[in-house]
Amino acid sequence: MRLSLVAAGLLLSVGAAVAQAPAPAPAPRTVQHLETFARLYGYVRYFHPSDEAAAIDWDKLAVLGAQRVEQAQTEAELKTTLLGLFQPIAPTLQLMPAGKTYVFKAKDITPPSLKGYEIISWQHQGMGQGSAQSPYHSRRMHRRELLKDPAARATFGTLTKSVNAMPYRGKSFRYTALVRNASPQDGPGALWARVDLPDRGTGFFDNMADRPIQSKEWKEYEIKGTIDPQASVLYFGSMLVGSGQIQVDNIQVAVQEDGAWKTIFATDFEEDEVKQYPRSISGQANTSRFVANNSNDAYSFLVSATDAAQGKHSVVIRSLDKAEAQAESVAGSSKALFPQQAQIGEVVQEDLGSGLRCVLPLALYGTKDATFPAANKAALESLQAELKQLTPSRFTGNDRAVRLADVVITWNIFQHFYPYFAVTNSNWPAALPEALRAAYPDQSEEDNLKNLRRLTARLHDGHVRVQPPARANNYRYLPIRWEWVQNQLIITHVAGDSLGVQRGDIVTKINGQPAAAYFREAEQYISAATPGWLHYRAAGETLMGPPNAALALQVQRPNTESQAVTLHFNKAGLRNDESTHPMSRLISPSVYYLNLDRIPMDAINELLPELTKMKTIICDLRGYPKGNHPLISHLLSQPDTAKRWMRVPHFIYPDQKRIAGYTPFGWEMKPSKPHLSARIIFITDGSAISYAESYMGFIEGYKLATIIGQPTAGTNGNINPFTLPGNYTISWTGMEVRKHDGSQHHGVGIKPSIYLEKTIQGVREDRDEFLEKAIELANAN
Template identity: 45%
Template sequence: MKKRFRIFLIGFLIIGCKGDLSNEKKPQEKLTEHQEKVSNLKAFAKAYGYVKYFHPSDEAAKIDWNSFAAYGAGEILKCNNTEEVIATLNDLFKPVAPGVVFSNTKQAYDMAMITPDALDDYNPTYWQHKGVSLGMNNQGGVYNSVRVNRYTEIDESGSFGSLALFLDPEKYLGKEIKYTGWAKLKEGSKGTGHLWLRVDKAVKTMGFFENMDANPIKSNEWAQYEIEGTIDGLASGLVLGSFMKGKGTLFIDDVHLYYKENNEWVEIPIMNNDFEANTIGVKNEQSDWRGNSNGYSYSVSTSERKEGKQSAVIAYEGKIRKVKGTKLFDYFPKFGELIEKEIGDGIFAQIPLNLYGNAEITYPESTGFDSLQEKLNSVNESLDNQSVFLGNVINTYNVFQHFYPYFDEVDVDWEKELTTALHRSFNDQTEYDHLVTLQKFTAPLKDGHIHVNGPETREYIPPINWEWIEGKLVVTRVKDESSGIQVGDIVTKVNNQLPESYFKEINSRISAGTKGWLNYRAQHKSLLGEKGEQMVLEIKNKNITLNREHKYEYGYNDVAMQENDYKLLDENIYYLNLSKIEMDTITSLLPQLQQAKGIICDLRGYPNGNHGFISHLLKEKDDSKQWMRVPKTVYPDQEKSTGFEYFGWELQPRKPYLGDKKVVFIIDGRAISYAESYMSFIEGYELATIVGQPTAGTNGNINPFTLLGNFSISWTGMKVVKHDGSQLHAIGVLPDIYVNKSIVGFKEGRDEFLEKAMEVILN
């Protein structure tokens, strides 16, 4: 109601002012105003990152930095000149960093402001980062951020709390299914609620999957939600339930599951579907529902219910661990070191990197912190979308500005991209607009691990798949024979655009290090849209209209041979599909592999935990220990680098030794991350002949973070190089023999990559 009233009021004012437009701003004036606002926001953005990641006050460690970004952006938008910006920066940051100074001139910093009268009970405190964990979703892993000598509360909760049950799908194979349930969020919840349904296949791949990420539960009122899908003919398991994502409480009641028979929905019995049992979350005689996510509780409520006497409750409680920060490495900023920068035209910042702290406080103690906290606690309700969108852009900018490890490898003007993203944010009207802005913002980083997700992702596709082959857009799959489209057809226009023009916009939203990964992502992303949205294709000079009615099948396999875990080919050549085969299976095959004429390893995909196979190709111990590199950071803007922490796999040779065989690895652009760790051994130690196309050029553990409004971004938090120390990022592992897919070969159903691998072994 609040938003509707605001729109009505604006409409009334426009009508009321219609007779006199003399005060209406001209386009050039609006552009100038936007440029000034963007300049002011950039100054705030820089101050935000400096204080968040490098100023060690207790107050800065306590606030919600997501909310602060949005609140601060909103306050900066009110400024009309440099003096007001400086005053607002001081007002914003003094409550969290009382020792900071923003001014219009360079000046000497008064160290007395941050120096206690007596130092007897004080210790220095400062930030050290290995990668970064501050503000990231995952805590306690390879990445770590520490305020040395201060206690920090680490939330080890999962990113969601899930309540689920498992059913045998055997009676319903090939059937359409529908899952319904009533749900609501508790008022004040900051996360989102979800129903979810997943079909598992017997071949250990996923079939239908829906978790309402594109349309999550946000309402505080009871409403019924539903998911419809199909149980695959190869299904081995059916899992359904609900989950609370983020901080909040979700109520669920009266859930039902149906399958379709003779065009009628028939109910599938679920024990305790009305949640009237005394307990929930642990399977027992009364209930099959299970919940075990860290930091979430599972209970029943008698006060909030839709039907019957009670409902199920999933509530975030937090799994908090209080730890004292100990040094991650030797180097640290000394007391008296400052960030001293001009963060905007005529706007100077002085921010201490090292403070003194005792058992109670860091010095000096803030006086306005509680008041700021109250304002931040109501950010989601009180701020318009524009401030939230701008805050998210500012937050994202700083993660990469200070911690992205590949700026030396990619040609990007990151500050220019910030300017562009801020300008775009002024025009964003919807959550989907904002999603696109975040995607375009991060795409130039050329990080194949970057995936931007939001509450309005569009996940429906027409009944086709396609792929670029020999510079043509070729249909590779048709699910609706009545469409008039055939496999192998060439698409000459998409929505009245040349395919190259249509894909140009799609590609601008994908972060990819190599052309292979870009094309792999784009071939499905280009099909996505809203349910029912039409797509018009020109094929053979004829327009064909398709409807987007089905969700994209992420488990779909377009390589026929990869349906096999392994296969004995002609001439006693063994084929191993490394995307599916388990290490135990490889181990059982070792006697046969010893006798084989050759071994073909297909890594057009992602390994299934089978990198132990590399040890059977190694003749000597792996001595490459520095190809994974986690940056060590104490200064902003990646200045004064303090080096890396190095890692490797340190594999040992294993018997039987298979390196004397003819071994061929097949790769292409979809081989990313773990696959490239695998292939770096093959390339670096020359363990096999490599055929195909370059890999994705992206490796290193991901480090996802969440923004306001249920947006999230994953990215690569460490630098990974090849075993000889040369660049991997945005290059990938290169084949010894390049193979290109042909249209003729595709139409004939040939796997030209596999054919080349066979040829290498037989010649």
């Protein structure tokens, strides 16, 4: 399935870390209490249908709950704490002694008269997060699904501008603007700039994470950098993080030519009308004006005619208060997502640990205005007041409560909605106390990142990526690429001639460790469904590090003594699959090559008359297709009838018990003319994931080609990313995808009919042995 790409590199969150003395390891009782809280949190958040629970800020409640629960010294204190946290939003919750089943009386939650009442209960098609375009939806019966919840998810608002960077490759640039922060006690402001490479890599990024704008006075701020020699687009803008208001004026971008600065973009907003900017994300270079990146509808972007730094106009970026944000939200449908519904009298009745068992209704009666019974007003207002004191823009991974909350939220999302536990052997229940213990003594954002990555690595989901907050995301790359070939770590690409290493060198040690041990350490933080994807990810992750940090290598090349080489993390990343292969080429009069990782469908369409004359077409899909899956329609002889190979589970009960069915999806492709009758050979490997595997699923399922290479990543389906307190973002697979014949795909992938391995000699000779095999097969045709 095609991935939903999320714009990266724009988040910034600045707040004073909570000063803490080094924390000892938590007592076993504390971990057990936190685990009990975590389980109850998931049951109430995702399955209790009260209006009060639906309206609460659940991220804040996770942080507050962690703070309170770790103070409980006994099980009796824990019970009192949990009731204080959850009964104001779930008044029908009961906490009982564990180990026995209780009789729940439906009359206790039934109003005297049912006139005007309907049954309110949760339905989850996957795990919905309020996007109308998503295949995932969470909705309470007889309640509208709020398609956007900006007040709860507001993180940043930014103005974005892009210019074509290719004319300025290799040049220094300078970006300046006048900015003032009208309310520095709230969120910080910042300028930001990013240089993008053609392969979706980043050549430069600065978001002023180390120097946030917090002055109430107009001042000029500056970002300086170099436009990468391979750059495609320069993005820049200004942003407000969290709540508050900033003003921006007199923006200028210049490049250095012949020792002088040449302006390539400038605006003082005097030409702009006094009104709101359009709300979208800029995707085109050379747009004439800025646009507002405001996907959560929680910010206002207004060209103002008051208090400008120069002239009459400036731009005001302002966070919307809750009432404003909700007024701009889009209410969704209240129609049922699927037929099944929890009924009055059905309850979650589960042991939570710490000697407690919860009894919690899954369905309530409700009028159009409120669910029954109503919560205690005073207790609810007290809880809401306490939550209001928490400021999300100041949450960081340095705060133990935030780290614990991140574990609680993450564990519950997968516990209740991850579709692949049956095939991954994840032992997810054991992962919760382990992650809580690890989160307790950690003292840094990096420690929290590692803990979240180690936790989610248990899922064996190749879509899982745990991204740090932008202020902590300052990685650079070594000027090489490497991979494991014939059980040796081989350098496959080198960016430069004076590094002391060359293509084909064997790396025997890294920072004094055997290379294999160094990689095993890295792999514990990577979620992967197959060895191929694990090796692909590890080869990239091990080349990332802090700017200018050193990595000591011991390398061996033929007929020479082993030598020590030191490299530094200071380059833009090289692609794993960097090669000299063009988008397409005629290999021989009867054989054509298509690099599906690079060639767009428009270019394939232009080639179709020539392709119809070929005896063999080699399609290279070692990577990610460039929107060219319609090529499949020219290979099909009959309409696609596989309509259920993607499916989103229906959940009405927690812990994935008694799944209520599935919503199926397929591509439903039809044959297109001209039909390509040539022999088709597909090359693939473990770097092919998601959309690439949907593509390869058709090739395998309809037997459209000979597949050579290595198994694909074994991970497919739309991702469903979420953001945690502290602005860590986690992507994951939210739907189940099978092969076209209904068999397991996850952890299996598309297997080639001819399996291939690279050789060290082939790497040293800069040969593509997979393509050589494809050509050999074509010539033997």
